[in-house]
Structure formats: C-alpha cells, structure tokens
Amino acid sequence: MKLKVTMLALVATLGLAACDRVDPNSPLGKRTAIFEQMMQTSEDMxxxxxxxxxxxxxxxxxxxxxxxxxxxxxWQYFPEVKDDERTSARDEVWERQERFRSLARELEQATARLVEVSRAKPLTPEQVAPVMQQVEDACEACHQEFRVY
Structure with missing residues (x-):
C-alpha cells in the first residue's frame, strides 16, 4: 500500500512538472532557445x-x-498578439511593438559593429571591449523595458 501511495505521488509530481514545459516548436520555445544561445555565446565572450x-x-x-x-x-518568434502567459516578456512587447522592434534593431547594429571590429588581426581585448559593452548595453536596455524579472 505504501508503495502504491509513493508511486502515485511520484507520477503526480512528474505530471505537474511536465505541465510547466514549453513546447520547443512553439514561438515561445523557439525564441527562448535562441536567447539561451545568445546568453551562452556572450557569456564566453x-x-x-x-x-x-x-x-x-x-x-x-x-x-x-x-x-x-x-x-x-x-524577433520573428514574437507574434503580433501575445501567445503565452508563461513568457518572461512584459505585455509592453505587444503594446509597444514599434519600440520593441527599434531596440531589436539597435542590438543587431551593435552585433554587426562587433563583427567588424573583431576582424582586426591581431585582435586584442582593448579593441573589442567598448563595442562588446555596446552589445551588452543594447541587451540590457531591452530587458529593462520589456522583460519580467
């Protein structure tokens, strides 16, 4: 009997944990995966x-x-209408889409500048540090306005 109760509790716990998972093929799942890759890449840099x-x-x-x-x-995985209540994006993403897209373009411009600066040979930390800071600042600006912490 004790084993049945324990197994039932385990199955219930696993079932509840599975409910919190995000479908990796959903817009939320896709953008989350990309943001995680961005974080890993920038952390190493x-x-x-x-x-x-x-x-x-x-x-x-x-x-x-x-x-x-x-x-x-x-950005392509942020639909025009909010898609999931579990997102860490604030409602402002959908309410102020023009501003959100503007900050996205600023990040893209900063990363493009970083690529340009990184082509120098030999490359030194002093050359890339200011531009990497611009990339980090662009990320932070968007997070401050549009991400729930």
Missing part, C-alpha cells in the same frame, strides 16, 4: 574580456559572428 577565460582572438571573433547571427533570429 564577456568571460574573455573580464579575465574569467583566457582571451582568444579567433574564438572571440567566431563568437561575434555567432552572436550577430543569433541577434537577428528571435
């Missing part, structure tokens, strides 16, 4: 600039290209 990782100019330049590619992708 920032780590190189902050001394957490050894600076590798080639790896940094590759990261800049990857970040630029990623910066252009998530």
């Amino acid at each position: 920032g780590g190189m600039l902050r001394g957490r990782l050894k600076f590798d100019g080639e790896a940094f330049a590759q990261g800049a290209v990857r970040l630029d590619e990623l910066s252009r992708q998530p």
Whole structure:
C-alpha cells in the first residue's frame, strides 16, 4: 500500500512538472532557445574580456559572428498578439511593438559593429571591449523595458 501511495505521488509530481514545459516548436520555445544561445555565446565572450577565460582572438571573433547571427533570429518568434502567459516578456512587447522592434534593431547594429571590429588581426581585448559593452548595453536596455524579472 505504501508503495502504491509513493508511486502515485511520484507520477503526480512528474505530471505537474511536465505541465510547466514549453513546447520547443512553439514561438515561445523557439525564441527562448535562441536567447539561451545568445546568453551562452556572450557569456564566453564577456568571460574573455573580464579575465574569467583566457582571451582568444579567433574564438572571440567566431563568437561575434555567432552572436550577430543569433541577434537577428528571435524577433520573428514574437507574434503580433501575445501567445503565452508563461513568457518572461512584459505585455509592453505587444503594446509597444514599434519600440520593441527599434531596440531589436539597435542590438543587431551593435552585433554587426562587433563583427567588424573583431576582424582586426591581431585582435586584442582593448579593441573589442567598448563595442562588446555596446552589445551588452543594447541587451540590457531591452530587458529593462520589456522583460519580467
């Protein structure tokens, strides 16, 4: 009897946990995956600039290209009408779409500048740090206006 109760509790817990999952093929799932990739890429790049990782100019330049590619992708997965209540995006994303898209373009421009600067050989942290800061600032500006923390 005790085993049945324990198993029932386990199944119920797993069932509830599964309800909280996001469909990876939904707009929310797709944009979340892209944002996670952006975060991982920028974390490594920032780590190189902050001394957490050894600076590798080639790896940094590759990261800049990857970040630029990623910066252009998530916006297509924000539909015109809010799609999911569990999103970490504020309602303002859908209420102020022009401003949201403007900040998205600012990020894209900043990552494009980072790619350009990262083409220098040899590449040094001093060359890329100010432009990487612009990328981080663009991310932060959008998060401050449009993300629920």
